[in-house]
Amino acid sequence: MEKSSDAASATNREYLTFRLDREEYGIDILKVQEIRGxxxxxxxxxxxxFIKGVINLRGTIVPIVDMRLxxxxxxxxxxSFTVVIILNLRQRIVGIVVDSVSDVMGLMPENYQAAPEIESVxxxxxxxxxxxxxxxxLILLDIEKLMSGDDMGLSSDAG
Incomplete structure (x- = not known):
């Protein structure tokens, strides 16, 4: 029954997990370009x-968003644990500041639950x-949607 493991790996999604305060979040590992101090x-x-400013990353100006703020x-x-996760979102490079990065976690569909309907920031x-x-x-985030919100001030005509 080797083919079932191939089907399972196709539905397994990997998330980079990070901490903000006491909560743990996950974002699609494919959106992550690098992790920096x-x-x-x-x-x-x-x-x-919450936009701390910009950094010059090898010639690219990258806005830095402090997710804690x-x-x-x-x-x-x-x-020393504070890190910046550099994200590659469509044609935009954005950095997010988090308390710490935990690990990369693979999740199968049976490990997902719908988010409860509650008011939240x-x-x-x-x-x-x-x-x-x-x-x-883990709170699983659609980081692309989160970073493209009107309130982010990062809207781009290039997208």
């Missing part, structure tokens, strides 16, 4: 408070659902 970005005047986390401290359309493996519960 946090460095202070160049501030942009009149940008929303975006999601109204209680605190946003910068320490996260646009409900940007939450794909909840993933669970053992005791771990």
């Amino acid at each position: 946090y460095e202070s970005p160049t501030r942009i005047a009149n940008a929303p408070s 975006k999601f109204n986390c209680a605190k946003a401290e910068y320490d 996260i646009d409900s359309e940007a939450v794909l659902g909840l993933g669970s493996v053992g005791e771990r519960m």
Whole structure:
């Protein structure tokens, strides 16, 4: 019965997991370009408070979004665990600041649950659902949808 394992691997999706405050989130690993240590970005005047500024990444100007501020986390401290996940979203490169990166987790369809309908600082359309493996519960994000919201100030005519 070798063919069943091929079918299973086709439906297994991999997520990069990261922490914000006490919550754990997952984003599609295929959207991740690289993970970097946090460095202070160049501030942009009149940008929303959660946009920390921009960095020059090998000649590309990359906006840096602090997800802790975006999601109204209680605190946003910068320490040795703070990282920037560089995302490649369509034709746009964006960096997100998170507390720490955990690991890459493969999830099978039976590990997914629909997200509950609750008011949240996260646009409900940007939450794909909840993933669970053992005791771990992940909030699975559609990072592309989240980063393209009107409130992000990152809208692009190129898309």
